[in-house]
Amino acid sequence: AMGEPGTLKHRRPASVGEKKESDETYNNDKPISTTTTMDSKIVVVAPKKKKYTTTTTTKLEDDDDDKLQKAGKAAAANQPSDKNGGYPEPTEDELSFQYHVFTLLFLNGNLIHQRRYDGRDLFITGMQTLLYNLTHKRFPFCGQVIWLLSLAWCLYGTLESSPHNANHHNICGLVSLVLLPSQFQRCRMIWNRQQEEKKQRAAQQQEEEDDDDDDGEVTTDTEPVSIMKESGTLEDLNTVRLCIIGMYVMAGFHKLNTAFFDPNVSCAYDKIWRYFEVFGGYANDHEDMEGAVAQMPFFLRTLPFQVVIAEFVPPMLLCFPKLQRLALFVLIGLHTILLPVGFADFGSIAQSFLLLFTSPHAMVTLSGIPRHFWGDAAVVFVMFEFLVQYMRFYDERSEGEPPFVQAEVGMVFFCFAFVWGSIYRTPNVPGPKVTYPKTWFGKAVILFFAFFTWNPYFGLRSTGVLTMFSNLQTEGPTSNHLLLGSNPLKLFSYQDDWVYIKEIDERLQFKRYDGEILPRVQFDMFLHRMKEEWAEEGEECHDMYAWVEYKNETYESNDVFYDPAFAEFLEPRPYWQRKYMLFRAVEIEEPKTCTW
Secondary structure, three states, X not given: OOOXXXXXOOOOOOOOOOOOOOEEEEEOOEEEEEEOXXXXXXXXXXXXXXXXXXXXXXXXXXXXXXXXXXXXXXXHHOOEOHHHOOOEOOOHHHHHHHHHHHHXXXXXXXXXXXXXXXXXXXXXXXXXXXXXXXXXXXXXXXHHHHHHHHHHHHHHHHHHHOOOOOHHHHHHHHHHHHHHHHHHHHHHHHHHHHHHHHHHHHHHHHHHXXXXXXXXXXXXXXXXXXXXXXXXXXXXXXXXXHHHHHHHHHHHHHOOEOOOOOOOOOHHHHOOHHHHHHHOOOOOOOOOHHHHHHOOOHHHHOHHHHHHHHHHHHHHHOOOHHHHHHHHHHHHHHHHHHHHHOOHHHHHHHHHHHHOOOOHHHHHHHOOOOHHHHHHHHHHHHHHHHHHHHHHHHOHHHOOOOOOHHHHHHHHHHHHHHHHHHHHOOOOOOOOOOOOOOOHHHHHHHHHHHHHHOHHXXXXXXXXXXXXXXXXXXXXOOOOEOOOOOOOOOOOOXXXXXXXXXXXXXXXXXXXXOOOEEEHHHHHHHHHHHHHHHHHOOOOOOOXXXXXXXXXXXXXXXXXXXXXXXXXXXXXXXXXHHHHOOOOOOOOOOOOOOOO
């Protein structure tokens, strides 16, 4: 059977606790000894001149009971668990692959976001995605280092462009900050494991070259280490889940105001107006919104209430593993509706966050999606966005409206349908349990996130803190919020220090118009920004007219950037204010209109 003269005797398997006696046979007048124990394989040590078969195993000696216990624990990990709805607990492989899919979706969402702003950042993010996809399997350490650099790049981009960031951009920066420490630890552990494997292979080769005097070959029985757990990745992902739940809840909380429920100004109608054509041609009647809403079906008349419920209740259900499927269905549906109206980037990024609430066992093992699909889809997205940038440079007509916008929305929609359709056809396996952070770092992140999203009520910044399209107004002595109308938490006066813009040069009307009211901090930063932009373009900014009122005093000049009368407005603000503060225009006499 071994291809050479000689035979090998086989006996019945040894029973538990019984050791099998040694058999000896002869091949070319030299013995081949075989020794087995209750759960060992046969070890054959052949002469050095003619080696036939060598099977490496671990010989059980005095520590048989300890090794049996470890084997029992490993087997129990793959057994159904009552805590997991009768399904096995996620394995290390399933946890790691789900994290890999999250990485690809996060990078693709950030890629779509970058297309709106800077071609350089889009190229860098696209190359990060391609390199990570090419290296994560064959060169795990290199792939994880690329993901580490991608997180650092995202965080740097968030800080560098602050405070003029979209809400989802701030969330991406926060998630990058949370994952950076554990990702660094993950890279270190993978590097150490690779070095240890090299040492073991070298030792094994050395043993194979030894003389045949030894009667057996012994390898160390080390219990596998869970890198996802030991690196802190699982704990940091739990912190990310808490932030995502808070993101949706605070977005709904900010909408609890009188203006959001006013059909004349509510963002609930303003952002999905195009859909109304399907229900009777309400699309063009913006002058009499209240009358148009009164003619709509009941489910459209109650749209603001539906939006608030959708952003309040399902995120709270994400805290309960058995109810996560229902919550994810509502939230994915919400993002799907918003895709065609300009939120493809936000929907793509949100998809990566919501994937963290799915069961790794259901997503990786039960869904039936081939593992290579995720990498292939990521490459397609990168190539598509690169093509879009090429078309923008090639065709000047595409500068105003980037090409393939509809195609981009279609690709994101297809990804939604394929991914979540595959997951929802699996059994309802409970997802990960969301718990309060155990580390001081996670607790600090949650506290900072809570403080940041409550900034409007403290009298600090009112934009970029999940107040997008909420109709919220906290400026002035009172607020339009239904629960905090008297501004009981306002500790700072930045929102109430106003500058009235009576008239301003049309060349300076960059999102600022005659008749607007701005907080003083925002007005100062606006003038600085305009002066810097004109200087960067190499153009003179003389002879620009401005007429404003501040603290009952009038300031008027035909040369606003060089007139001593405006010197106090042109003094540089502290660095932390320039990087942190951002306010909307104040609307006092009328209901707050729908703004970003």
